[in-house]
Amino acid sequence: MMNVPFRVTSMLEHAERYFAKKEVTSRTMSGIRKFSYREIGERTRRLSSALKRLGVQKGERVGTLAWNHHRHLEAYFAIPGVEAVLHTINIRLSPQHIAYIINHADDQILFVDQDILPLVEALKDHIPNVKAYILMTDEDELPQSPLQPLYHYEKLLETGDPAYEFPQDIDENDPVGMCYTSATTGNPKGVTYTHRSTVLHSMSLGLADGGSVSESDVLMPVVPMFHVNAWGLPYAATWFGSSQVMPGPRFTPQLLAELIEMEKVTFAAGVPTIWMGLLQELEQNSYDTSSLRAVICGGSAAPKGMIKTFEEKHNIPFMHAYGMTETSPLVIATRLKTYQADLDDEAKFDYKAKQGYVVQGVEMKVIGANGEVKWDGHEMGELLLRSNWIADEYYNDDRTEGTFNDGWLHTGDVVTVDEEGFVKIVDRTKDLIKSGGEWISSVDLENAIMAFPDVFEASVIAVPHPEWQERPLACVVLKPEAKGKVPKEDIVEFLRPQFAKWWIPDDIMFMDEIPKTSVGKFLKRTLRDQLKDHYMTTAKS
Amino acid sequence: MMNVPFRVTSMLEHAERYFAKKEVTSRTMSGIRKFSYREIGERTRRLSSALKRLGVQKGERVGTLAWNHHRHLEAYFAIPGVEAVLHTINIRLSPQHIAYIINHADDQILFVDQDILPLVEALKDHIPNVKAYILMTDEDELPQSPLQPLYHYEKLLETGDPAYEFPQDIDENDPVGMCYTSATTGNPKGVTYTHRSTVLHSMSLGLADGGSVSESDVLMPVVPMFHVNAWGLPYAATWFGSSQVMPGPRFTPQLLAELIEMEKVTFAAGVPTIWMGLLQELEQNSYDTSSLRAVICGGSAAPKGMIKTFEEKHNIPFMHAYGMTETSPLVIATRLKTYQADLDDEAKFDYKAKQGYVVQGVEMKVIGANGEVKWDGHEMGELLLRSNWIADEYYNDDRTEGTFNDGWLHTGDVVTVDEEGFVKIVDRTKDLIKSGGEWISSVDLENAIMAFPDVFEASVIAVPHPEWQERPLACVVLKPEAKGKVPKEDIVEFLRPQFAKWWIPDDIMFMDEIPKTSVGKFLKRTLRDQLKDHYMTTAKS
Known part of the structure; x- marks a missing residue:
C-alpha cells in the first residue's frame, strides 16, 4: 500500500x-x-x-x-x-x-x-x-x-x-x-x-460518531484558538469544508447568540462557563437557535442541570466531551447508544452528565487499587489513555516521567466506568482519599456538602490518619446568616443516607474562607499542609 | 506523540x-x-x-x-x-x-x-x-x-x-x-x-461525509465479502458498533427486501445489478423500506434513471461511489454540497449520476492530452489517485509497471471533472478514441446510439486512420424487426445534434452480434483486431 x-x-x-x-x-x-x-x-x-x-x-x-x-x-x-x-x-x-x-x-x-x-x-x-x-x-x-x-x-x-x-x-x-x-x-x-497526530485527530472529529464535522456544518469554535488548537476544530472544519464562524476578540454571550442566529451555526464548541453565559442570554432575550445540531462542551465537567436546560428548554442537543492538552484533545465523548433510547429521561441525562466513552482510535484502561477496575460505575481508578493523537512526553521537561509510563498517558483523573463503558470523573488522583485500602472521592463529598442549604462552599481533603492511612476532612464555609448556628452533626447526618459509612468525613472544620488559586480553584494543597496533623492529634470520631 | x-x-x-x-x-x-x-x-x-x-x-x-x-x-x-x-x-x-x-x-x-x-x-x-x-x-x-x-x-x-x-x-x-x-x-x-491501509479506510467509512457508518446503523453489505472485503464495511461496521445484517449464500431480491424490512436496515451496499433487482422486487411487492438512510452503489456506473427511481419513487437516498480492488475500495463518492440544495431536481440527479468527488484522505489528478485537465466537465483525462489506502503494486506481478507510476495509481479510467470537482467516468483509456490530438469517448457515443429506437446494442471502437491517427467506428446490432431497414445515415443524423462534428463516427458497421466476454462485457479488443484496417482501406466519410 x-x-x-x-x-x-x-x-x-x-x-x-x-x-x-x-x-x-x-x-x-x-x-x-x-x-x-x-x-x-x-x-x-x-x-x-x-x-x-x-x-x-x-x-x-x-x-x-x-x-x-x-x-x-x-x-x-x-x-x-x-x-x-x-x-x-x-x-x-x-x-x-x-x-x-x-x-x-x-x-x-x-x-x-x-x-x-x-x-x-x-x-x-x-x-x-x-x-x-x-x-x-x-x-x-x-x-x-x-x-x-x-x-x-x-x-x-x-x-x-x-x-x-x-x-x-x-x-x-x-x-x-x-x-x-x-x-x-x-x-x-x-x-x-505532529502532522500524523493532527491529521488523525481531525479525522476523528469528522467521524459520524466523533464530532461528525461535515460539509453541511456551520461550525463556531468558541473555545479559543490559543487553547489546545480550539480543540482541533479549525483544522477539521477546513478539511471537511464546513463553514466556519470565528467570534473574534472579547466576545459576549450576546454576540455568540447573535452569531448563532445570523450565521445559522450548526455546531459550537466551548467550556461550561461559555454555555452558562449563553443560557443566561437565551433566558433574557429571544434568539432563533434552531440551526444548532449540537453544542460540544469540554474543559471541565458540565453540570447535569445545564445539560437538561439546553436539551429540554432550548431543544439544543448537548454533547459532553473530555480531553486535555496532552490528548489533542478529543478522546472521550458522550453519545447514547441506540438501545439507550428506551431509557427514561432522567437516566439519559445521567449518562449525558458523564464524560462518555472513547472515540475510535483511542484506547483506555482504568487502574484502581487492585489493578483494572470493574465496569460497575463504582470502583474508582486512574484513567490511562493511549492513541495516535496523545503525547508521549512533555517538551524538554523532566516532568515527563510520572505522566507518560509504559506507553500510556496517566491522566491524573480518577474515574468510574459503568457497564456501557461510560467514564465519569470523580476526582484528581492527588485529591483522592485513600482510606484503609479503599478510595473515597473528595469531589462527591464536596458536591453533597454543598447541597446542604446553609453551606456556602466546601472542600474535602485527605488528612493522614494513624489507623486508616488517610481519612476525609471537610472544610466548610457557611453562608453569612448561618455562621455559628449549624452544628457539625447536622451536616454529618445530612451525608449519612447518601454514602457508605466509611465515606463520612471524620471531622468538619468550619472556616471563614477556603484558600483559592488565581482562577478560583480550591488550593487543596494549602489546606492539606495546614491540617496535616489534624487526625494525628484528635481522636477518631 | x-x-x-x-x-x-x-x-x-x-x-x-x-x-x-x-x-x-x-x-x-x-x-x-x-x-x-x-x-x-x-x-x-x-x-x-x-x-x-x-x-x-x-x-x-x-x-x-x-x-x-x-x-x-x-x-x-x-x-x-x-x-x-x-x-x-x-x-x-x-x-x-x-x-x-x-x-x-x-x-x-x-x-x-x-x-x-x-x-x-x-x-x-x-x-x-x-x-x-x-x-x-x-x-x-x-x-x-x-x-x-x-x-x-x-x-x-x-x-x-x-x-x-x-x-x-x-x-x-x-x-x-x-x-x-x-x-x-x-x-x-x-x-x-496492510493494517494501516485497512484501519484508515475503515475510518474514512466512518466519516460523516464518507460512509457515515455509525453505531446507529443497521448495515447490510450485499456486496460479497469475497469482493474487495465487501468494500471494507464489515470492518467499519464492527469498529463503529453498527448492527450488521449478513445476507448469506445465494440470496434473492425478495430476501434482501425482507431483511431490510425485518431488520430495519439503515445502510446497504451493492452493485447496480443488485439495486436493479431490488427495484423490481419493490415494484411487485410492498415492503417497508423507510429505515434506509442510504443505499451505496459502486462497482460500475449507476444509471441516472435508477437513481431517480430510488429517490423519487421509493424515497431511498442513493449514494453513488467509485473504487476498485486497488483502492480498498472507497475513494470517490457523490455528496451534494449544501449550496447545491438550490439546484432543480434534474440538475441534482445529473450530479448524483456522476461518481462524485474524493473523500478526505484521497488525492486525485486527471491527466489529459495536455497535462492536468481543466475542471470544466468536458476535458477528458485519465484519473490518477493517491492515498494511504491505495495499493502501490500488484503482488509478485510484473504488471505493476504501467499502473503504479510516480507514486500514483493510474486507474485506466478516463474521466471529466466539473467545476465542483465531481468526476464522471467517460471511458477506459484503452477504449478511448484519440483523433487528431483530441479525445473522443466511446462510451458517450455508445449510449447515444443505443438510445436510437431501432438499435439493440452498439459498441464504438477506435480504428487506426491515415490522417487522424484514430477515428471512431460504430458497430451496431439492430433489433430483429429493424434488420436491413435502417440506413446508416439515419443514425448519423440522429447523433449530429448531440455531438461536435468531429465526434461523429466515420462509419457504421451493422453486425448480427457483438462479441462478449463470459460476464457479458463487449470484447472491444476482438472488434478492434477484426476492423483495424477499416479506415486504411475505405475513404474517410
Whole structure:
C-alpha cells in the first residue's frame, strides 16, 4: 500500500480544491467579514512564502498570541506550510508564564493581535530570543511600538506568493504544533503535536460518531484558538469544508447568540462557563437557535442541570466531551447508544452528565487499587489513555516521567466506568482519599456538602490518619446568616443516607474562607499542609 | 506523540468493549441467527487460537471461499489475529483463475462454505500447496470429501481459547489482507492490504461525509465479502458498533427486501445489478423500506434513471461511489454540497449520476492530452489517485509497471471533472478514441446510439486512420424487426445534434452480434483486431 505522509497542509489543499466557495466568517476588531476557502488558501500561501523570506527554518517555533479569526486560521496552516511549528500561546496565563513558554519553546517570531500588543510589549525585555513580531491588525498603519522589527500582517501578505507550494514530501512524525498546559506547581508544560497526530485527530472529529464535522456544518469554535488548537476544530472544519464562524476578540454571550442566529451555526464548541453565559442570554432575550445540531462542551465537567436546560428548554442537543492538552484533545465523548433510547429521561441525562466513552482510535484502561477496575460505575481508578493523537512526553521537561509510563498517558483523573463503558470523573488522583485500602472521592463529598442549604462552599481533603492511612476532612464555609448556628452533626447526618459509612468525613472544620488559586480553584494543597496533623492529634470520631 | 500501530484486530476489541450487546444477524444455509459482538469476539479469539495451533505462521496467506455471514466475519479478524493474511477468493472467477490465485498467493489453509465445497474439490489436484481445509458448515458432521485434512469450523472453535490475546505490538505496514482483481488479459492480479491501509479506510467509512457508518446503523453489505472485503464495511461496521445484517449464500431480491424490512436496515451496499433487482422486487411487492438512510452503489456506473427511481419513487437516498480492488475500495463518492440544495431536481440527479468527488484522505489528478485537465466537465483525462489506502503494486506481478507510476495509481479510467470537482467516468483509456490530438469517448457515443429506437446494442471502437491517427467506428446490432431497414445515415443524423462534428463516427458497421466476454462485457479488443484496417482501406466519410 502507498505510504502517503499525513500532512496538515493537505487539509487546506482539500478545501481549496473541493470547497473553494465555502466561507469563513471572521470577526476582528473592526467588524465581521467573510473569506472563501479560495481566499484563505491564497492568503495562507502568501503568508507561508513571506515567512520563508523572513528566514523561518524547518522545525523552528513561531508563536501566536491571537483570538479566533481568519488570520489566526491562516497562521494555523502557513506556519506548518514552511515546516515550522505553530506555537499557540494562551494569553490568559500570567505574564511570567507567557514569557517562560516563549523562551522555553524558543519562539523565533510572534504573531500578535492588536489588543494583545501591550501585553507583549510589557514582556519585551524578558523574551530576548524573539527575532521579529507580526501584528494581526485591521489598521492601515502600524502603531508606535518598542517591539522591533514589527511587521504589518496584511502588508507582509502583499509581498508573498499566492502560488507558493506547500512541501509534500515530509515526515508525518515531524512536529507541527505546540501548546503548553498549566501545571499544579511550577511552570507550564509543553506538548508537541505532529502532522500524523493532527491529521488523525481531525479525522476523528469528522467521524459520524466523533464530532461528525461535515460539509453541511456551520461550525463556531468558541473555545479559543490559543487553547489546545480550539480543540482541533479549525483544522477539521477546513478539511471537511464546513463553514466556519470565528467570534473574534472579547466576545459576549450576546454576540455568540447573535452569531448563532445570523450565521445559522450548526455546531459550537466551548467550556461550561461559555454555555452558562449563553443560557443566561437565551433566558433574557429571544434568539432563533434552531440551526444548532449540537453544542460540544469540554474543559471541565458540565453540570447535569445545564445539560437538561439546553436539551429540554432550548431543544439544543448537548454533547459532553473530555480531553486535555496532552490528548489533542478529543478522546472521550458522550453519545447514547441506540438501545439507550428506551431509557427514561432522567437516566439519559445521567449518562449525558458523564464524560462518555472513547472515540475510535483511542484506547483506555482504568487502574484502581487492585489493578483494572470493574465496569460497575463504582470502583474508582486512574484513567490511562493511549492513541495516535496523545503525547508521549512533555517538551524538554523532566516532568515527563510520572505522566507518560509504559506507553500510556496517566491522566491524573480518577474515574468510574459503568457497564456501557461510560467514564465519569470523580476526582484528581492527588485529591483522592485513600482510606484503609479503599478510595473515597473528595469531589462527591464536596458536591453533597454543598447541597446542604446553609453551606456556602466546601472542600474535602485527605488528612493522614494513624489507623486508616488517610481519612476525609471537610472544610466548610457557611453562608453569612448561618455562621455559628449549624452544628457539625447536622451536616454529618445530612451525608449519612447518601454514602457508605466509611465515606463520612471524620471531622468538619468550619472556616471563614477556603484558600483559592488565581482562577478560583480550591488550593487543596494549602489546606492539606495546614491540617496535616489534624487526625494525628484528635481522636477518631 | 505516541505512535500506536494501526491494527485490524483493535477494531474488534473496540466492539467487544463498547458495543458488546450489539448484534450481527447472519443468514447461513440453515437459517438466520443473531450473534452479539461479545460472542463474535469470543468465537474469533477461539478461531485465532485454533489457527495458531494448526501452525499458521506470521505472514502466511489463509484463503476464504465464503458468502457473507458471521463465520466469514470471524475469519476477517481471526486470520489477522495470528498475523496471517486474509485472502478472500472471488468464487465467481473461473476455476482456472481460482486455482491460479490460490497458488499465486500460496494459500496454506482454505476456509470453504458448504455449498462451495464441490468447487474446491474439483480443484483439489491443482492446488497442491494447500495444507488444510476448514468447512464453514451448520451441520453437526463433516461430509465425505477428498479434501484432507478437512476441519469442522465449529468443532475447531471448541478447541480454541476464548481468552486468546491478539498481538498488540505489530508493524502497521504488515500485510493483513489480499484480494485479486481480474485483468483484461491474463491471470488476475493480487493486491495486498496492510493494517494501516485497512484501519484508515475503515475510518474514512466512518466519516460523516464518507460512509457515515455509525453505531446507529443497521448495515447490510450485499456486496460479497469475497469482493474487495465487501468494500471494507464489515470492518467499519464492527469498529463503529453498527448492527450488521449478513445476507448469506445465494440470496434473492425478495430476501434482501425482507431483511431490510425485518431488520430495519439503515445502510446497504451493492452493485447496480443488485439495486436493479431490488427495484423490481419493490415494484411487485410492498415492503417497508423507510429505515434506509442510504443505499451505496459502486462497482460500475449507476444509471441516472435508477437513481431517480430510488429517490423519487421509493424515497431511498442513493449514494453513488467509485473504487476498485486497488483502492480498498472507497475513494470517490457523490455528496451534494449544501449550496447545491438550490439546484432543480434534474440538475441534482445529473450530479448524483456522476461518481462524485474524493473523500478526505484521497488525492486525485486527471491527466489529459495536455497535462492536468481543466475542471470544466468536458476535458477528458485519465484519473490518477493517491492515498494511504491505495495499493502501490500488484503482488509478485510484473504488471505493476504501467499502473503504479510516480507514486500514483493510474486507474485506466478516463474521466471529466466539473467545476465542483465531481468526476464522471467517460471511458477506459484503452477504449478511448484519440483523433487528431483530441479525445473522443466511446462510451458517450455508445449510449447515444443505443438510445436510437431501432438499435439493440452498439459498441464504438477506435480504428487506426491515415490522417487522424484514430477515428471512431460504430458497430451496431439492430433489433430483429429493424434488420436491413435502417440506413446508416439515419443514425448519423440522429447523433449530429448531440455531438461536435468531429465526434461523429466515420462509419457504421451493422453486425448480427457483438462479441462478449463470459460476464457479458463487449470484447472491444476482438472488434478492434477484426476492423483495424477499416479506415486504411475505405475513404474517410
